[in-house]
Amino acid sequence: MAEVSFIKQEADAVTIRITGSIRIENAKRIEEELFKVRKEHPEGKLILDFSTLHYISSSGLRVLLNIAKQEKEKAVVSGLSLDLMEIFDQTGFSRMFEIQRKRNEYHIADMQLLGTGANGAVYRLDKERVIKVFAKDVPEKDIRRERLIAQNALISGIPTAISYDVVEVDGQKGIIFELLNSNSLSYEMKTYPEKYDDLVEKYIALYKKIHQTEADPDNFRNIKDVYHEGLDFCKDWYTEEEMALLNELLESVPDRTTLIHGDYHPNNIMTQDGELIMIDMGDMSMGHPVFDFLSTAATQLNLPKIYPEYAAVHTGMPVEMIQKTWRRLFDSYFADRSEADRTRIEDQVALFSKFKVAMAPYYARSATEEVIKASVDDAKQNLFPRIREIIGTIDW
Numbered sequence: 001m002a003e004v005s006f007i008k009q010e011a012d013a014v015t016i017r018i019t020g021s022i023r024i025e026n027a028k029r030i031e032e033e034l035f036k037v038r039k040e041h042p043e044g045k046l047i048l049d050f051s052t053l054h055y056i057s058s059s060g061l062r063v064l065l066n067i068a069k070q071e072k073e074k075a076v077v078s079g080l081s082l083d084l085m086e087i088f089d090q091t092g093f094s095r096m097f098e099i100q101r102k103r104n105e106y107h108i109a110d111m112q113l114l115g116t117g118a119n120g121a122v123y124r125l126d127k128e129r130v131i132k133v134f135a136k137d138v139p140e141k142d143i144r145r146e147r148l149i150a151q152n153a154l155i156s157g158i159p160t161a162i163s164y165d166v167v168e169v170d171g172q173k174g175i176i177f178e179l180l181n182s183n184s185l186s187y188e189m190k191t192y193p194e195k196y197d198d199l200v201e202k203y204i205a206l207y208k209k210i211h212q213t214e215a216d217p218d219n220f221r222n223i224k225d226v227y228h229e230g231l232d233f234c235k236d237w238y239t240e241e242e243m244a245l246l247n248e249l250l251e252s253v254p255d256r257t258t259l260i261h262g263d264y265h266p267n268n269i270m271t272q273d274g275e276l277i278m279i280d281m282g283d284m285s286m287g288h289p290v291f292d293f294l295s296t297a298a299t300q301l302n303l304p305k306i307y308p309e310y311a312a313v314h315t316g317m318p319v320e321m322i323q324k325t326w327r328r329l330f331d332s333y334f335a336d337r338s339e340a341d342r343t344r345i346e347d348q349v350a351l352f353s354k355f356k357v358a359m360a361p362y363y364a365r366s367a368t369e370e371v372i373k374a375s376v377d378d379a380k381q382n383l384f385p386r387i388r389e390i391i392g393t394i395d396w
Helices: 027-040 058-070 082-091 140-155 185-191 193-211 223-237 240-252 290-306 308-315 319-333 339-358 369-382 384-389
Strands: 003-009 013-022 045-049 053-056 076-078 098-100 112-116 120-124 129-134 163-169 172-178 269-272 275-278
Touching: 003 027, 013 027, 013 058, 027 058, 045 058, 053 058, 053 082, 082 140, 129 163, 140 163, 140 172, 185 193, 185 269, 185 319, 193 269, 193 275, 193 290, 193 319, 223 240, 240 339, 240 384, 290 308, 290 319, 290 339, 290 369, 308 319, 319 339, 339 369, 369 384
Parallel strands: 013 045, 013 053, 045 076, 076 098
Antiparallel strands: 003 013, 112 120, 120 129, 129 172, 163 172, 269 275
């Protein structure tokens, strides 16, 4: 059942509430009632209160399109749920209306800090939930995308934490996730060395599972689009010629429609009841597995050599264990290849991983300028002089 009701008239606005669901069966009636109330209260900007609206079909969106056409100024839609907000974003209606979405509000002072990361911090909300609070410079669209990616990954069979709503936390945005009663994989590996062999096998198996999972293009972005955005962020650190080479290298990689995590390492994985569960899903997308390898190699092969102290912090493991884990992962992943082929592919990955290193101004933007500069210098010294060796050579 859906109802239209007049709420209040102010000097510069009139508020009309629509409750329930707008479907094809009631869309015509809702439109007639909406136009009737608006005609009775013609003064001021129109505010549509959707705080109690649970669903809107394409017929309902047509109703909104018709009301928007008759308004002299952009109408306001307030109280949108996250699901309705996604519909508005997907259809472009978020650009037709002024959106005022009220979210649940929380305060950091009321919560326990559990950990910090590159893009924010995680706080305990209650016995079963946490809030990942994002840094103020993280765009809201990226936050909503991370929540959607986590849900789509779970539906695709990738073990990840259950995600809930986007919320406000002292003026910042956050996502509520289930609280995993567990430790990070990196903690388990370094604290319980007797478990290392079993844990690393599960780590490798999950890596393979991700790369064998077909991605729905409607739910996951192409990794090349993600990297193009990142490259735009880095342009002040490189010459035009260097930027052209980075873009050429990116486009030379074959396209794939399987999933990749984007930042796969043991500090982004939790262990719970013997199962590995992915976290930090913001970079999950679809594309060639080499993009996961370049990311994994950047943190487990290159970073320990360039800046070992930061590598240990980033991955949550001592450098020796980082390098050991990389060796086990690579050798197992390509176990069916000849020794010569494995050597060739590892050389490719090692060189290609410098691409992620080159993008430190984007991917490591929360790090110190010293770390970013060291990464850029490494790319200039070790990637660009050899970049032609890898352009167009990824053939596995």
